[in-house]
Amino acid sequence: MAYVFGVVLFALGICVSVALHEAGHMVTAKAFGMKVRRYFVGFGPKVFSFRRGETEYGLKWIPLGGFCDIAGMTALDEVTPDEAPRAMWRFKTWKRTVVMAAGSVTHFILGFVVLYLMAATMGLPNLTAEPAISTVYDCVRDAQTDEEFANPVCRPGDPAPAKSAGIQPGDEIVSINGQHTETYADVTTLVQPLSGPVAVEVERDGQVVPLTVDVVQVERPVQDPADPNGPDKIVSVGSLGLTFANMIPYNAATALGGAAGFTGDMFVQTWQRLMEFPERIPAVVSSIFGGERDPNTPVSVVGASRIGGEAVEQGLWSLFLLLLASLNFFVGVFNLLPLLPLDGGHIAVVWYERVRDWVRKLRGKGAGGPVDYSKLSAVTVVLVLIGGAVTLLTVTADIVNPIRLQ
Template identity: 80%
Template structure:
């Protein structure tokens, strides 16, 4: 129980650190461009303490669920004093305002990369894509009555060794079987099971594609499924290989590994965002007693609970992976062109830039800053929707949380 509580608190602190660095990204870039930063606070609610250094007040508030960076003149509607007016943010060039607004999300991306780098050099990165890279080649394959016997055969003289005899080596990646592409190791398994005898393989080794012919053996294997929970024995084609579940790196190669993993997570994050609306009904269903789909969105509460369970079970790689994925999600989500997100402010900034460019082509003077009061209704609707979704996910994570098996 103590390990679980420690994990929850540690994950929550990780989130707080992420938010603090997000706001620090805005602050540092704003100061670098000469904008006036009035306040930088971590948390909301009543003030715990604060101090002033230069023209900026720094402080901590009681509720550690966010933070803010108060930059003078973020919009033309913000009140500024006469001495602040020349340094009001809205007066700066479009690209500078864009950099400041995007700096929060960029900070999340950098933090996610750092977490993945630490994971890569310490525990390795999980093979989430199911890349069919061979980690081990067995000395033989033989009939088995249990999964344990199938995975670890007790070899006898004369037993077939398809992978070993066919020339497969650890580190090889199986590209295709009999001309059919095999992008994942489940694809390799599905392709091999009905086969026997000589089979054509294409494998990637040290950047080169190598053709191999391997004599696939048919062996007995125990299969358990919904129709036969007690299990039954079937004949399947077998290679005698193990696939990498984790990729190991050193301090140098971890940069490339973490970079590739970051790119993959960006793609997964975007897909999750596209699927987000259609998964909300499942969240509502789970609140009223339905089974919780593990693919439904989770709140900070749910993520912290999962982080606690990961620590309790010693799954530190999952803990770090969850923290990195949360940073990528928040970073991408925050760049959506919707107010009051940073992406919404960036969209308005570039609308002004394009509008003034078009006006210039027609010989007209630049227009004034966008009147944010005209966007207040849309902003409030989006805030209401965001609040409702947050309330739903928090409720689901309390009454019917996603749990590690």
């Protein structure tokens, strides 16, 4: 039941995102005085509708999209005589740009809100692997005497390097023996060969605090590079007696900055994923015919909903929310690509007309006519067919060979 609830909840989140995307177009269009004929959530047969003022609002049976019908989105759209003065194409370029970009901006706002709620309640994933400390152990022990390496029931005389030095949960290690540490991997690499007093600097409440930690050598199992399939071998490594945070905690105030920084990181990752998108399609095709499904391959709404269901089933609410935020950022960025029929394609056409008319004015000529969208129809059809094929592939892969949480 938890899985089904998660799938339904994630699908509902997608529907709300789509509805708000179209609402972004509608609200900005109405604010500028454009006429909005219809605002519908979903596609297919109509479930119900009602009219308020000049706009018809409604719901359709297939909740996988929606639309906002603005009169005169292009100069080629038919408008009635009473609509003509308020046709969208008559408005200034910047106003039309705002209206067409409002859908993506809504996704960005939704993604930020989800991240802020995560930060304020459960923290944000430590994507940059910063060496923030989550736990300081009471002692550290060898692998042979303690399978967990840090037994909560410590024996008299067991060393407690980090605790004895005054390191606290929430501290961030910034240097080891004067060497800067950007990630917890840096800390591990520097500490493992050490033993005895070590100069450690931590950042605490915005200030750098110098400490001295008496690093101890303990025995740990590691994979033997010469025999990766064989048993681990026991080696001696330096230990601080702490663990690093997988989630960075925030309060209601600091969550704003945390969510803003995390949003920037997600924009970078989203752009990278978009650039890698074409090269990952062959792996999707391979997975349909029995190949191993690469977890980095694109997923459809079906696949994302399944992962969301598994996250809820396993109690991984942070993953559920992160996936929902990621989807909003991806859709928002993707929709701004300068390709028709995406909003970004319409924005590109509007600015092409603006720049063209500016150049014509410099040459002493009048403004040119509106772009003939019919000449772009062939390109639009090709892009729609490609988009449809990719959607079909990802949906098929998500049904026959879905990505699963381990």
